[in-house]
Amino acid sequence: MDKKYWVPALEKSNLVLQAISEQPSSLKLIDLSKRLGINKSSMFSLLATMEALDWVVREEDATYSLGSKLGYIGNAFFKQFSLIDRFRKEASVTKHVIKETIQLAKLERNEVLYLAKEEMPSPVRLSSEPGIKYPAHATALGKAMLAWVAEPELGALYASETLDPCLTPHTLQQRSDLIRQLEDERLRVRLAGSGHGLLLCGCSGSFRQREGRRGDQLLHVPARMGGEAGAGPA
Amino acid sequence: MDKKYWVPALEKSNLVLQAISEQPSSLKLIDLSKRLGINKSSMFSLLATMEALDWVVREEDATYSLGSKLGYIGNAFFKQFSLIDRFRKEASVTKHVIKETIQLAKLERNEVLYLAKEEMPSPVRLSSEPGIKYPAHATALGKAMLAWVAEPELGALYASETLDPCLTPHTLQQRSDLIRQLEDERLRVRLAGSGHGLLLCGCSGSFRQREGRRGDQLLHVPARMGGEAGAGPA
DNA sequence: AACCTTGGTTTGATATACAAAACCAACTTC
DNA sequence: GAAGTTGGTTTTGTATATCAAACCAAGGTT
The missing domain is CATH 1.10.10.10 (Winged helix-like DNA-binding domain superfamily/Winged helix DNA-binding domain)
Incomplete structure (x- = not known):
C-alpha cells in the first residue's frame, strides 16, 4: 500500500x-x-x-x-443500493419457501460484496455479513456470479494462473480450475434450470440486475444449494 | 467541546x-x-x-x-440491538394493518436514537434514518418515551427551564410545557389505550423493553398518530 | 496559438501530533 | 502498612503531518 x-x-x-x-x-x-x-x-x-x-x-x-x-x-452506505429493499421484501417470503438463508451480493471486480441477508435457522452459520467482502473465487456465490462475466473481462481480472488469496484448504488455487467450475456452473444452469445463483421467486427480470451507473452485477442466492455449504470462504 | x-x-x-x-x-x-x-x-x-x-x-x-x-x-453497530430483528418481523406486518411507517427508537438520556424503520408510502416524508439522533423533547416519539421516565431522572435530564436546542418553530422551549405534554401523553394512554407510543400488535410484553445492560428504553411507534405529522423534529 | 481557469498532485518549511516518560488513583499482594 | 501492579491521564521534546505554495494536465476562452 x-x-x-x-x-x-x-x-x-x-x-x-x-x-x-x-x-x-x-x-x-x-x-x-x-x-x-x-x-x-x-x-x-x-x-x-x-x-x-x-x-x-x-x-x-x-x-x-x-x-x-x-x-x-x-445506513447511508446501504441506501445507495435500491435493490436491497426489493430484496428484503422478496427474500423475507422466499426464505420460508426454500427454508434457506438468502443473501444479496454484488460483484466488484474479483471480489464479492455482501449487501443484505435474510436468515433462516440453519446448522450452517454463515460468516458473511452485510458490508463484508470476499474474493469471488473463494466463495460459491462469487463463482456463481463470475460464471456470467464476459471472457475478456474475466481474463483481465485473473491475469495470472495462481489465484490469490487462498483462504481455506478448499479454496481454488489455479485459474484453470476456476474456469472449469464456471463452465460447470453455466452448464448446470442451462440443463437443470437451477444453479447456485438462480433467483427462486420466479421474477426472472430481476435475476441479474444492473445497479447504479457502475453497472456492477447484483445477485441473491440461497446459502446452501448444489451441495456446497455456506456462502463464506470455501 | x-x-x-x-x-x-x-x-x-x-x-x-x-x-x-x-x-x-x-x-x-x-x-x-x-x-x-x-x-x-x-x-x-x-x-x-x-x-x-x-x-x-x-x-x-x-x-x-x-x-x-x-x-x-x-452493520456491526445495528447488530448490537437484538430487538431490531424482532421489530422488523413484527412491523413489516403491522405497517400494512395501520398503513403507517413504523420506527424503532431508543431513548439515550435526552435524545432519541432511531434504530430501524419499516416504511409505507406516505405524503409525510420522515427525515429520521437509522443511526440518527434527535433531542427527545423535539420529536413526538421522543416525548412519548419521556412520558415514562421516572420524575427524578427527568429532572436531572432537564435541569434548566429553557430547552435546547430549538429545531423548528414548533419545538418546545419551556420545561413546564414539556412536563404538561408528558402528563397529557400518560393520560391519553390511560384513558384511551392509545398514545403515540403504544405498540399495536398486541404483544404488550414488548411495549417498553429494556435492551442490553445499559437499561435504555426501546420503543417503536407509527409515524403519524394523534394528529402530529412526522417523527422528525417538531 | 496564447492565455486563463480548474481540479488535482507534489514539495518542503514549520507548526503540531505522537509517544516515551512521568504521574495518578485504585486495587492487589505480601 | 508498604510495596507492587494495573489502567488511565498528563507532560513535553522531537519526529512528522499539515498546508501554503508551486506545479501539472486538461479544458475553456479570446
Whole structure:
C-alpha cells in the first residue's frame, strides 16, 4: 500500500473500529492498545476524539462499543443500493419457501460484496455479513456470479494462473480450475434450470440486475444449494 | 467541546463522511475542500487514505461515495440491538394493518436514537434514518418515551427551564410545557389505550423493553398518530 | 496559438501530533 | 502498612503531518 500521502490517524482508527466491531463491549483502552500495537497515550487521544464524534461509546465498565454516527453512515452506505429493499421484501417470503438463508451480493471486480441477508435457522452459520467482502473465487456465490462475466473481462481480472488469496484448504488455487467450475456452473444452469445463483421467486427480470451507473452485477442466492455449504470462504 | 487530547484528522474525516453520506456520488475533492474549509492538499491525503481503507470509493467521474468498510461497521453497530430483528418481523406486518411507517427508537438520556424503520408510502416524508439522533423533547416519539421516565431522572435530564436546542418553530422551549405534554401523553394512554407510543400488535410484553445492560428504553411507534405529522423534529 | 481557469498532485518549511516518560488513583499482594 | 501492579491521564521534546505554495494536465476562452 502506497503511503506517500497517508494519514496515520485514520489507519489507527480503522483498526480500532474493526476490533470494536468484532468484539463490542469487550475491549478497554489498554486492551486495544496492546492488541493493536498503538501507544496508550495515542489510544487515549484517539478514543477521546472518536467518543466525542459518536463513533464509539464508552460503557460504564470502560469497554467500548460502536456509536450511532457509524450506524448513520453505515445506513447511508446501504441506501445507495435500491435493490436491497426489493430484496428484503422478496427474500423475507422466499426464505420460508426454500427454508434457506438468502443473501444479496454484488460483484466488484474479483471480489464479492455482501449487501443484505435474510436468515433462516440453519446448522450452517454463515460468516458473511452485510458490508463484508470476499474474493469471488473463494466463495460459491462469487463463482456463481463470475460464471456470467464476459471472457475478456474475466481474463483481465485473473491475469495470472495462481489465484490469490487462498483462504481455506478448499479454496481454488489455479485459474484453470476456476474456469472449469464456471463452465460447470453455466452448464448446470442451462440443463437443470437451477444453479447456485438462480433467483427462486420466479421474477426472472430481476435475476441479474444492473445497479447504479457502475453497472456492477447484483445477485441473491440461497446459502446452501448444489451441495456446497455456506456462502463464506470455501 | 474539549479539544485537549484531540485528533484533528478524525474530525476532518468525520465531516467528509457526513457530507458524502448526505450527497453520495455528487462531491469531488475540490467540492469537499471548499464546503468543509479543509485545505485541498489535506483533503487529498484524507481521501487517498479513506479510499485505501475502503471508507469511501472514488467514482469514475471523480466524485466520492461511501465504501463497504463503513457498511460493515454500520452493520456491526445495528447488530448490537437484538430487538431490531424482532421489530422488523413484527412491523413489516403491522405497517400494512395501520398503513403507517413504523420506527424503532431508543431513548439515550435526552435524545432519541432511531434504530430501524419499516416504511409505507406516505405524503409525510420522515427525515429520521437509522443511526440518527434527535433531542427527545423535539420529536413526538421522543416525548412519548419521556412520558415514562421516572420524575427524578427527568429532572436531572432537564435541569434548566429553557430547552435546547430549538429545531423548528414548533419545538418546545419551556420545561413546564414539556412536563404538561408528558402528563397529557400518560393520560391519553390511560384513558384511551392509545398514545403515540403504544405498540399495536398486541404483544404488550414488548411495549417498553429494556435492551442490553445499559437499561435504555426501546420503543417503536407509527409515524403519524394523534394528529402530529412526522417523527422528525417538531 | 496564447492565455486563463480548474481540479488535482507534489514539495518542503514549520507548526503540531505522537509517544516515551512521568504521574495518578485504585486495587492487589505480601 | 508498604510495596507492587494495573489502567488511565498528563507532560513535553522531537519526529512528522499539515498546508501554503508551486506545479501539472486538461479544458475553456479570446
